Amino acid sequence: MNTVIPKQAISQLRKSLDNFKLDDAIELCTNEAQTRKFLIEPFFHFLNYESNNLIPEYNADFGDRISQKIDYAVLLNKKETILVEAKKYNSKLTDREAGQLNGYFGNTKNSKIAILTNGIEYRFYSDILEPNIIDSKPFFVFSILSYCDSDIETLIKFDRRYIKIIEIVKSAQEVVFAESFEGAFFKEMAAPSKELLKIIHKNMTFGSKFNEDTQGKMINLINSAFLKSIYEKKMLEESNSNSLGVITTELEIQAYHTIRTLLIQNKKVAKERISYKDFKGFFNILVDDSSKKVICKLIFNDKFMKIVIDTNEYLLEHIDDLMKHKNELTNRAIMMME
Incomplete structure (x- = not known):
């Protein structure tokens, strides 16, 4: 069962973010240390983490290798931590920089989530695709400059009072799976493979030979207007069926x-x-x-x-x-x- 988060907590988080004197904090940020103090630490305080939960210069365990420190570790309990790599305010964040977290992530076995931030944007990563290796893309991105209700509803799941790593990772897996499926489906629609065309042809009631001419005709039919028509038919089918629990009226x-x-x-x-x-x-x-x-x-x-x-x-x-x-x-x- 997923954790139930009170609406009051969601409202309070939004209120804290809305009331945060961001411009004043930004003016104080000329280096990474100031970015941590005036932007990053207040952000985690909004999520109800205290000083003893937010450990700076956390030592990632590299065994016999030279010790390396991560900017922060958010200590959730004795077994779980979130690693945080901080950059100076105004630094442009890229997924390539997230790769720097791999060394810490792979050697800190009790971490399943890592965050890359410049105090404004917070990029949340996990190891969905391959164990102990940071995914190339974040599963959630939050910007303190621009956020909507759904962003707040996702961010509150990282609140110290409600966070459940297993639930977050499971949700992240669903996001990555959906994005992967969407990408693969789009690729297939943009350039239909012979295998797909063969399956469709097999299910057609119109009798024809599956040759290059037929394949060409089928490819020409798969365009935006065709897909829109199929989408509308699918939508109508779902509207007439209550099996999914969703009825579009x-x-x-x-x-x-x-x-x-x-x-x-x-x-x-x-x-x-x-x-x-x-x-x-x-x-x-x-x-x-x-x-x-x-x-x-x-x-x-x-x-x-x-x-x-x-x-x-x-x-x-x-x-x-x-x-x-x-x-x-x-x-x-x-x-x-x-």
């Missing part, structure tokens, strides 16, 4: 198209970047199909209709009431697209 689709129409009236909003994802209990309208770029959340049920834009909630009496929030929706969409 006509009202939600109507609201989506209304909001999309409002947004694309602004030239700064690219229509092809707007999408949606339905969940059990709510419906998100997104940028780039990313759960980290939520424009708004729709909560439609038998009792009420509600739209949530960032932290602002509005009750709707009718779908047309969405027009009242055009400016706020547009500003939110532009911010998510930047």
Whole structure:
């Protein structure tokens, strides 16, 4: 069973981050030591870590090798730690730099999570693909300059009071699996393999020989318009089936198209970047199909209709009431697209 985190704790974390005098702290950061003191340590305090939990210059155990120290170790208990590599404020973080953590990570057996940060951006890594080797990409990135509800809901899982490494790693595995599947699927759709075409051809009711001419016709059919049509058929199938526990209603689709129409009236909003994802209990309208770029959340049920834009909630009496929030929706969409 996953850890239940009180809504009050999530609200408190957001309040702490919102009230943090970031500009004042940044002005004090001219080197790495100041970045640690004025940006990184306060960040971990927001997550309820005390000084005795946050150990600077932590000695990674290299056995007979020369001792090396990691910038911080977040001590969770006697068995588990999170390693933190700190860079000076304004340093550009890259996944290549995360590779520097591999030496510490591989030799600190009680660590399953490592963080690379410059005090503004926090990149969370694990060893999902290969044990004891940092993955090439983070499974979660948090920026103290720009965050949404879903970012806060993920970050609170690292709070000292609620953190469960096993649950976090399992969630990270799901993220990596989904991204890997999406990448492989896109690659297959962009350049369909003969094996895929053969499987599809085998299931076609139209009788034809599987030759180069047939393969060429099939490849030409696999384009964006075709995939959109397939997607809509899949969506309709799921709407008519309760097996997944998610039902996309006509009202939600109507609201989506209304909001999309409002947004694309602004030239700064690219229509092809707007999408949606339905969940059990709510419906998100997104940028780039990313759960980290939520424009708004729709909560439609038998009792009420509600739209949530960032932290602002509005009750709707009718779908047309969405027009009242055009400016706020547009500003939110532009911010998510930047």
